[in-house]
Amino acid sequence: MSHFHSAGTAASLAVTFQNTSVPTGSGIQHGGRVYYPVANNTIRLSTLTGAAGGYYGLSLAGNFTVPAQSNTFAQNSISNASIAVANGTNITSNTISGAGAAGISLSQTGGPTTVAANVILAGFQYGISVGAQNGGSANTDLWIGSNTIVGTVSSSNDTYGLYFNGLTSGATVHNNSIVYRAQAPWAPTRLTASTPRAPRAS
């Protein structure tokens, strides 16, 4: 799994991807403990493709000592992967498909977070999963709006469109659609000449 990992002592980390293809593994990963702000990153109009279930197209989750904030992930196509970030990010207008735990997973505390206008296709146990906010920041302002989540039907697990577990700092959940759909059978039809044309009027 390839990923972009910075563990230095820089005051900040700024990464910009635009119109970029990140073919395997994680686009950005900051697992574990980091000691600097994970801020001001932009990933936009990019394609992030994981190799199989369990990979992250984007992972900024972890035990942050400094909040992650002001990151923007917009208009990306993320396949076979998911997003895991700490709060303090803007996740908008992405299309996310794959299999695994959560299409978008939010953890930790980091400031105002917007999760809006994303399309999360079936395959994840949790469409959007929001855990407890551990940092106690006063800025845990979470907006989840206008997302479309296609729920997963599973024979081995309960599944959840929107999942909140231990979130006591509040959130606004507005105008989302959580839908369960069966894929229509693909039955291509060919136009034939079985119906004769009416003779032209002469």
Place this chain on the structure above:
Amino acid sequence: MGAYTAYGLYAAGAAGLMIDHNRISDPGALTGGGFTAVSMNATPTASSSSTTSTRAAASPTFISSIWPTAPPASRSRTTSSPTG
């Protein structure tokens, strides 16, 4: 899907949620198991038609204008199960 359940919106131990104008739709894709549109477990809940409520930490969860669509009557269905 056996004995498992598909939840549209599930909250456990949560508070201060403002849930408004969401659509949870099961048009018949689920052919077994259970379907629960909204489940609140240990989540202080208050229903409200207002969309102007402000929220604060440890405040009740406000739910308004949720449209769960009706699945076929042969399946189990729960639209809301507040237990908090």
